[in-house]
């Protein structure tokens with residue numbers, strides 16, 4: 001089987017597509033023939049070595065994949081069954097999806113929801129699952145389309161673009177924050193009714209600013225998240241899932257203690273399987289058919305490394321799919 005193998009040499013990460021024996025795959029109950037994988041921000045950090053994602057080499061990256069079961073020792077799965085996987089540290093500390101096969105725990109797999117196929121599942125991918133979990137976090141905080149406008153930051157990225165599309169389909173008025181002029185038409189087509197430049201959120205935030213947003217999904221962190229918090233309506237909810245702009249959060253307690261703002265963290269990696277199944281079913285039901293046609297690029301396994309660098313340079317819009325099978 002072919003796999004993208006990451007190795008370390010003199011402190012640098014090397015990424016090469018190699019032919020390996022299938023029996024080199026790690027332990028697990030289910031072996032999957034991978035049809036599609038995706039290129040995520042975390043994969044890009046791992047492949048380029050720009051982030052300390054991988055601690056054990058050699059490693060096959062790829063934090064999400066979809067395909068069919070080749071062989072299963074777990075009675076919940078059978079050969080030929082269509083499945084998908086995101087998270088659980090796969091592609092980080094267990095060989096991942098940028099290969100023709102993977103072997104994983106049955107507990108990590110989600111049966112393909114009815115109405116979805118492997119390619120569509122990877123258009124959604126980890127990014128889309130995270131966007132749905134963020135929407136669920138806003139709903140659980142009591143936010144409805146009647147509450148007011150919802151802001152999405154890093155809007156033209158994988159998480160942001162799916163969040164814009166989901167919120168629009170659910171009847172929310174969506175404002176998008178993007179650092180790129182070139183993505184405005186794309187964001188409007190996804191359902192953003194207003195697009196704000198990233199520069200408007202990049203200055204040091206005052207503790208409180210004019211109230212503008214009922215809800216927000218933040219994929220950026222740092223000063224952008226601090227500005228968003230300062231602009232939330234009384235009782236507003238922010239779902240924070242990302243750090244594309246940095247890991248810091250230079251804010252104060254003011255939005256929390258004077259405006260009753262709730263900041264809800266969102267993690268998709270260790271989300272319990274029951275919540276994943278709900279999220280995947282909702283994604284399948286909610287995303288319009290047009291979502292799957294918009295800004296999806298297809299690359300081969302051998303093109304993954306160069307595209308990882310482009311992704312980190314913010315030169316890619318939407319999802320990058322890796323065609324394997």
Ligand code: NDP
Nearest residue numbers: 041154155156157158159178179219242243244245267268
């Ligand atoms: P992408 O690279 O596809 O998108 C990130 C977007 O953020 C970019 O498209 C860009 O949008 C914006 N951005 C990039 N650099 C900066 C910067 N320096 N300052 C401000 N904005 C910036 O990544 P994903 O959508 O896949 O992931 C987004 C974030 O969410 C990442 O940090 C990722 O690690 C995290 N994540 C977290 C998960 C979890 O479980 N918590 C799961 C998946 C992702 P624009 O050009 O429109 O401004």
